Amino acid sequence: MLANHRLKTAGACIGMIASGGVAVHAQTTDTNAITTLQQQNQVLQQRLDALEDLAKKQGLMPSGTAPKLVSAMTDMTISGFVQASYFYNVNRPASGYSDGYLWNTKDNSFSINKVKITFASPPAGADGGQWGAGYRVSLMAGEDAPILNSGASTTGFDYLREAYIDMNVPIGTGLNIKAGELISLLNYESGDGGAANPNFSQGYQWYYTGDGPEAGVQLGYAFTDWLDVKVRVENGLYAGPISNSNGKGVMGSLDFKPCDKLWFNLIGFGGTGSGTLDVDGGSVLAGYQVTSQLGTGFEADYFHFAVDNGPKGDLWSVGLWVWYDFTPKVGLALRGEYLDDEDGLGINSRLGGPAPFGAGIYSPDANGDLEEVTLTLNYKPVPNLKIQPEIRYNHTSYTDGFNGKKDQFIIGCGASYLF
Secondary structure, three states: OHHHHHHHHHHHHHHHHHHHHHHHHHHHHHHHHHHHHHHHHHHHHHHHHHHHHHHHHOOOOOOOOOOOHHHHHHHOEEEEEEEEEEEEEOOOOOOOEOOOOOOOOEOOEEEEEEEEEEEEOOOOOOOOOOOEEEEEEEEEEOOOHHHHOOOOOOOOOOOEEEEEEEEEEOOOOOEEEEEEEEOOOOOOOOOOHHHOOOOOOOOHHHHHOOOOOEEEEEEEEEOOOOEEEEEEEEOOOOOOOOOOOOOOEEEEEEEEEEEOOEEEEEEEEEEEOOOOEEEEEEEEEEEEEOOOOEEEEEEEEEEEEEEOOOOEEEEEEEEEEEEEEOOOOEEEEEEEEEEEEOOOOOOOOOOOOOOOOOOOOOOOOOOEEEEEEEEEEEEOOOOOEEEEEEEEEEEEOOOOOEOOEOEEEEEEEEEEEEO
C-alpha cells in the first residue's frame, strides 16, 4: 500500500512538472505571436499614415481633419416629389399641343410632369453668429424639366435645378452668402407647380415676367425680425448657368414682414440679359393670411427690354391668388392673371414667340395681351399626397394665339406625392 501510494505521488509530481513545462512553452509561444502582431500593426499604421498624407496633398482629404462621412450623412436631408397629370383641351388642337399653356403642353396625354430630389445640409448660420457652411442641390426630370432646370440644353446642366454653397459670416446678425446656381427671386409662384402652389398648372407670370435659375452670388442680411435684404450679382436674366456676354445682371430684394399674417417683397433688377438684350424693371410680391383658412397672394411686374442698336419695349403683368381650406383635407384655389405686351418684345417676339417649350403664342400680331383664370380643387387624403382637379380658361388678344383661336378651356387633374 505504501509503495503504491509513493508511486502515485511520484506520478503526480512528474505530471505537474510536465504540465508546468507545457504551460511555460505555450506562454513563450503567445508572447512571440503578440510581438509579431505588434510589428505588423506598426507596418500597417505606417502605410496608412503615408496614404493619408498622399490624400491630403492631392486634396482628397482636408488637412488635419479626420473624415466625417457618417456625421455628414446624418446631417443631410433628402426631400422631393413625384408629379403626374392628365389634361384635355376642349378645342382639340390639331397639332396635339395646347399653345400658350404651361407646362404639360401635350393635350390628351398622361404626363410625368416632374420628379424632383433635393439634397441639403442644415442652413448655414443655424447655430447663431458663428462661421457656418452648407449646401443645397436639387435635380429634376420629367416633361416640365427642360423649362424649369438651369440649362437643360447645356451639357452638364441637363437635370440641374439648383446647386449652391451656403455660408454664414459672423457679422452682426449674420451675413448669408450663397454662391452657385440660384432660383430666381422673381415670381409669387414656385416652379414646382402644384407640389408647392395652390394651383396645379403654372401661371403665365412665372414664364413671361419671371426668370429661370441663374449662376451668381447672393448676399443676404436680416436687419430685424421684419426686414431682410438680399442683393444678387448674376449672369443676367435669361442667361442661365453660363454667361454668353461680358455684362452681368444685378437683382435686389427688400423683404418685409410687418406681422405674422402679412409679408411683401420689393424687387428691382437690371443689367445685361441674354446676348444683346438688356433688361431692367421691378416686381412686388405679397401675401396675406386673412384667417387660418383664407389666404391671398399678389404679384405685379414691370419689364423694360432694350435690344442693342434695336427696338425697346415694355411688358407688365398683375396676378392675384385666393384660396380657402374648408377642412385640412379639402380646399379651393382661384388664380387670375393679366399680361400686357404693348410693344411686342415680351410675349410673341424676342422672348416668347414661340416659347421654347413648343407651345408658345403663334400669331401674326407683334403685340397683345394674355389673361387666364384657373380654379383648382385641393384634396389631401393623406399628408404626403396632393390631388388637384383643375379647370382653366385662357384668353388672348393675339390673332389665332391659341391654335387658331383666342379662347381655350383646359380641364384635367394633377397629383403630387411629396417625400
